[in-house]
Amino acid sequence: MQSSTSARRGRTWLQVAPLTITLVLFVVIPVVMIAAVSFFSFDMVIGAQPDFIFGNFIEVLTDRNTLNLYGTTLKYAALVWAITLFVGFWIAYFLAFHIRNLLIAIGLFLLCTVPFWTSNVIRMISWIPLLGKQGLINQALMGIGIVDEPVEWLLFSDFAVVLCYVNLFTLFMIVPIFNSMARIDRSLIEAARDAGAGRLRIMTEVIVPLSKSGIALGSIFVVALTMGDFFVVKIMGGGRSANVVSAMFDDIGILNYPHAGAQAVVLLIVVTLIVTAIMRVVDVRKELAQAR
Amino acid sequence: MSRDKKSSCGGVDKPSMKSVSRRTLLKGAAVAAGAAIGSKAITGFPTIWAQELKDITITHVGMSYSTIIDIAKQASKDLGFKVEMAVTDHPGFVTRVTTQPESVDVADGEIRQRLQIVPRGVIQGLDTKRIKLWDKVTSIYTKGEFAGKQISRSGVSPYEVMYLDSKEGTTFHDGPTEWATMLPGVYNADTLGMRPDLMTRPIESWAELVNPEFKGKTAIQDIPEIGILDAAMALQAAGKVQYADMGEMTKEEIDKTIDALIELKKAGHFRALWNTFDQSVQLMAAGEVVIQSMWSPAVTAVRSQGKPCVYQPLKEGYRGWGNGISIMRHLEGKKLDAAYEYLNWYISGWMGGFIAKQGYYISVPETAKSFLTEDEWGYWYEGKEAQKDITNPTGDKMENAGAKRDGGSYEERFSKIVVWNTFMKEGVYMNKRWNDFRTA
Numbered sequence: 001m002q003s004s005t006s007a008r009r010g011r012t013w014l015q016v017a018p019l020t021i022t023l024v025l026f027v028v029i030p031v032v033m034i035a036a037v038s039f040f041s042f043d044m045v046i047g048a049q050p051d052f053i054f055g056n057f058i059e060v061l062t063d064r065n066t067l068n069l070y071g072t073t074l075k076y077a078a079l080v081w082a083i084t085l086f087v088g089f090w091i092a093y094f095l096a097f098h099i100r101n102l103l104i105a106i107g108l109f110l111l112c113t114v115p116f117w118t119s120n121v122i123r124m125i126s127w128i129p130l131l132g133k134q135g136l137i138n139q140a141l142m143g144i145g146i147v148d149e150p151v152e153w154l155l156f157s158d159f160a161v162v163l164c165y166v167n168l169f170t171l172f173m174i175v176p177i178f179n180s181m182a183r184i185d186r187s188l189i190e191a192a193r194d195a196g197a198g199r200l201r202i203m204t205e206v207i208v209p210l211s212k213s214g215i216a217l218g219s220i221f222v223v224a225l226t227m228g229d230f231f232v233v234k235i236m237g238g239g240r241s242a243n244v245v246s247a248m249f250d251d252i253g254i255l256n257y258p259h260a261g262a263q264a265v266v267l268l269i270v271v272t273l274i275v276t277a278i279m280r281v282v283d284v285r286k287e288l289a290q291a292r
Numbered sequence: 293m294s295r296d297k298k299s300s301c302g303g304v305d306k307p308s309m310k311s312v313s314r315r316t317l318l319k320g321a322a323v324a325a326g327a328a329i330g331s332k333a334i335t336g337f338p339t340i341w342a343q344e345l346k347d348i349t350i351t352h353v354g355m356s357y358s359t360i361i362d363i364a365k366q367a368s369k370d371l372g373f374k375v376e377m378a379v380t381d382h383p384g385f386v387t388r389v390t391t392q393p394e395s396v397d398v399a400d401g402e403i404r405q406r407l408q409i410v411p412r413g414v415i416q417g418l419d420t421k422r423i424k425l426w427d428k429v430t431s432i433y434t435k436g437e438f439a440g441k442q443i444s445r446s447g448v449s450p451y452e453v454m455y456l457d458s459k460e461g462t463t464f465h466d467g468p469t470e471w472a473t474m475l476p477g478v479y480n481a482d483t484l485g486m487r488p489d490l491m492t493r494p495i496e497s498w499a500e501l502v503n504p505e506f507k508g509k510t511a512i513q514d515i516p517e518i519g520i521l522d523a524a525m526a527l528q529a530a531g532k533v534q535y536a537d538m539g540e541m542t543k544e545e546i547d548k549t550i551d552a553l554i555e556l557k558k559a560g561h562f563r564a565l566w567n568t569f570d571q572s573v574q575l576m577a578a579g580e581v582v583i584q585s586m587w588s589p590a591v592t593a594v595r596s597q598g599k600p601c602v603y604q605p606l607k608e609g610y611r612g613w614g615n616g617i618s619i620m621r622h623l624e625g626k627k628l629d630a631a632y633e634y635l636n637w638y639i640s641g642w643m644g645g646f647i648a649k650q651g652y653y654i655s656v657p658e659t660a661k662s663f664l665t666e667d668e669w670g671y672w673y674e675g676k677e678a679q680k681d682i683t684n685p686t687g688d689k690m691e692n693a694g695a696k697r698d699g700g701s702y703e704e705r706f707s708k709i710v711v712w713n714t715f716m717k718e719g720v721y722m723n724k725r726w727n728d729f730r731t732a
Contacts, residue, residue, distance in 0.1 A: 046411055068732075134580075238565065239571075247730075254516075
């Protein structure tokens with residue numbers, strides 16, 4: 001008896017070990033190191049020095065620049081979240097409920113992933129010749145005679161940044177929502193219809209509640225990806241906008257690791273709070289377990 | 293920002309078709325120049341040494357504008373051991389050299405970056421006696437003089453960070469010693485780039501960068517230490533800010549500069565702030581901007597696309613910059629010998645000829661002469677009219693016969709340096725304020 005319990009316990013340990021080791025090595029230790037560095041002192045000439053000061057945090061938290069940075073970051077995250085949710089939801093809905101043939105649905109779903117066969121950077125940069133002052137869109141607009149001067153806000157603007165994020169991240173919304181919609185028992189919808197529910201009521205009382213876990217997962221992906229990116233902001237914003245991560249990148253450029261570390265710790269807390277809030281609204285784990 | 297544009301500017305990943313023809317041409321030039329400074333003569337080691345060195349790999353780390361694969365290929369061919377190039381951006385360079393010094397053998401960075409690298413003890417003093425052509429190295433670096441006159445000391449001038457107290461020294465020595473921090477490499481006099489075809493009048497002053505006339509049609513580089521100098525040159529010329537020493541600004545001067553920049557940015561003056569060389573080419577070639585901060589090879593790249601672009605000499609003078617190659621401290625024995633061989637090769641001519649075609653000068657110009665045609669030498673170094681079409685390093689045509697280099701000769705350009713790329717004492721504050729500009 002005893003030996004079989006300990007054997008079982010041993011097996012359990014073995015089963016959780018790979019994930020635990022990976023997480024400790026690649027998540028816990030780096031985060032602890034970043035947190036440690038954020039208390040170091042910094043000098044332009046000699047660089048980061050082991051120390052225990054709160055100066056970096058005080059600077060991050062009192063600098064009015066931080067507010068601007070978070071303002072921009074959250075603005076992008078909110079806009080991108082709202083747009084990808086809208087677009088992603090309807091694409092997933094179409095795939096899950098309007099395409100009767102599963103094979104075609106999967107085929108169309110794969111089609112959504114085609115752009116992802118090439119790199120993020122290429123997909124992003126391809127927008128530039130399209131949106132520029134002498135780009136295709138402006139040439140067309142001027143050719144038709146809608147505008148006399150090229151439209152400048154198409155490129156190197158918030159518009160360009162958000163457009164690019166939506167292009168890059170919508171799939172991360174489609175996949176989980178499609179996944180949870182595909183699990184919805186079709187007889188539920190029939191039952192609702194038989195009970196006299198209209199399209200709107202079916203949507204709000206059957207489909208949306210049952211897709212909640214997918215929406216929550218997609219939201220976590222999109223928000224975390226948007227808040228963690230700096231490259232799109234740098235390139236599509238033409239260097240004129242900055243977010244929290246691009247500021248960190250600039251800190252690292254002058255080897256100011258402590259300041260970047262403090263920024264990273266603050267950002268980590270903010271993102272954790274957002275993710276927790278999403279999890280509070282939707283208990284993803286419970287929903288997934290139920291669905292199974 | 294397509295792939296082919298990128299390759300045309302630095303020759304980074306150009307297919308070999310064109311380089312073959314160029315190389316054939318260069319080979320011809322080399323023969324004509326005689327083998328006096330050919331690879332064999334400069335190695336200085338008996339054949340047995342050369343044999344032993346052949347398994348060695350030297351990793352050259354630097355920025356895209358000077359860390360070019362063609363150079364490594366030619367060096368490997370001439371020297372018999374392998375030279376590899378690893379490209380980083382400006383911040384990445386200092387990060388790699390200081391945090392992973394073992395992954396670097398020779399570090400090819402900007403003069404001003406010595407201030408970040410040398411105190412950290414990651415490089416070793418360069419024994420000037422082992423550099424055969426040391427006496428011929430330009431006095432801009434070795435003596436702080438040019439054409440017999442003292443060159444500007446504003447910013448980080450090469451001479452100030454040229455020498456060490458000892459081989460293992462981590463502080464700079466005022467005046468020549470046997471130990472140098474670096475082998476002087478490529479350098480240039482920078483100004484603003486512009487598109488004359490999209491402008492209605494000639495441009496003569498840095499002030500035009502902040503002239504409201506060009507609202508929405510200008511860009512400035514987003515590398516704070518360099519960008520702030522471009523801004524300062526412009527603001528001073530426009531009479532908006534006065535500096536006691538532009539290369540070493542006070543907090544107040546930094547504030548005034550950044551505040552002026554923020555005001556301009558809010559008014560929509562800057563179309564973009566660019567980070568990479570490619571972006572600056574793209575901005576200019578696409579006509580997004582007509583006047584901006586620019587580097588010389590970017591101008592070359594725009595011209596190679598058939599778009600007129602000039603590196604306009606301006607009356608206030610130039611912003612100078614330069615590179616140097618340091619040997620990392622961990623090198624010893626045969627690897628160190630190989631590094632010295634490579635450095636000797638670097639200034640022996642081929643490299644100077646190659647890099648001249650993207651508008652840069654080499655620290656021993658006379659050796660480059662034998663690797664350029666008389667016409668090319670006349671165009672790039674002497675400011676003479678080109679007799680034949682001028683090609684860029686990858687062999688693409690970039691200038692018609694009859695053209696003259698913007699700003700004239702080497703002498704004319706270098707006698708007008710007013711400030712060097714810098715690394716200010718108030719650097720942390722400047723970077724913090726520059727962030728305000730970025731987010732404004």
